[in-house]
């Protein structure tokens with residue numbers, strides 16, 4: 001008897017760049033690709049799926065209840081904060097994610113933000129375009145601050161693949177690296193510096209931990225108040241880790257010297273989203289969630305996505321998240 005092909009529904013194919021090749025899995029599969037899916041379309045689209053692929057389309061308990069055949073949600077990203085894991089567990093649905101694909105692209109993007117901010121590259125570029133250099137009565141001018149990375153303290157929150165890779169680059173720049181312990185957790189061992197101390201003594205703080213209930217608003221007014229060295233704050237991990245209203249207050253009050261963000265709480269942010277206001281400041285750079293998006297990384301992600309589905313169907317699941 002021939003088996004029915006596995007029905008794979010990809011909810012947001014457009015989140016992988018058009019050049020990305022998604023190879024045919026090594027088993028009989030029918031792949032249905034939707035370029036985009038609105039939250040209210042999810043239940044209908046996954047109703048007869050065996051496997052669902054999603055990058056950022058949320059999957060909640062209600063949608064899962066409408067998908068009795070569903071066995072695997074293959075998340076096309078590292079972060080799986082859009083998936084209701086408790087509901088998946090209850091319904092016996094396995095969830096996999098992509099691991100280790102972004103070990104160059106995200107750290108390089110993090111340092112692109114850091115170097116640009118630390119040396120005021122964007123405002124200097126704009127001032128040259130605006131004619132300021134032509135008006136200077138000498139060969140240079142000092143309108144914006146410039147500082148070296150060497151000797152600075154870099155506090156890293158999240159010691160996974162990306163936090164560690166950022167730490168390595170930082171060491172090459174001669175920075176002193178501190179890996180933060182979990183907020184509110186004591187005694188994590190000699191490799192970790194307590195969270196509060198990292199807030200207190202870092203010149204730059206960079207976030208590389210997942211968004212979960214315990215990390216939502218990890219950085220808010222209390223943490224900004226702890227920051228004695230007016231650090232730069234970098235977030236290439238997830239919107240929601242930083243309380244954005246508190247971020248605006250911290251920038252306004254000069255508690256931090258700048259911010260480099262790739263992620264916001266609502267993506268894309270609407271016209272009156274607080275990050276749209278924040279992004280206009282000369283000491284802020286906001287990029288549109290593209291830290292992961294080198295073509296090399298996206299292709300690695302796409303290959304691992306199919307590997308994950310094949311491994312699951314071969315009864316040897318990999319990259320399972322819980």
Ligand SMILES: NC(=O)C1=CN([C@@H]2O[C@H](COP(=O)(O)OP(=O)(O)OC[C@H]3O[C@@H](n4cnc5c(N)ncnc54)[C@H](O)[C@@H]3O)[C@@H](O)[C@H]2O)C=CC1
Nearest residue numbers: 078079158159160161162163182208209210236237291292
């Ligand atoms: N902007 C972008 O394009 C991308 C963003 N990301 C984000 O970066 C995050 C990190 O990615 P990876 O390093 O590959 O993940 P990973 O799973 O290798 O590392 C995550 C680390 O966070 C740590 N962690 C968990 N809870 C924590 C807490 N409360 N405080 C401090 N650390 C905590 C874990 O111990 C783990 O070491 C992902 O969860 C994702 O949200 C990932 C890829 C691309």
Ligand SMILES: O=C(O)C(=O)CO
Nearest residue numbers: 055076077078079292
């Ligand atoms: O891999 C991730 O977590 C990303 O945010 C990229 O989609």
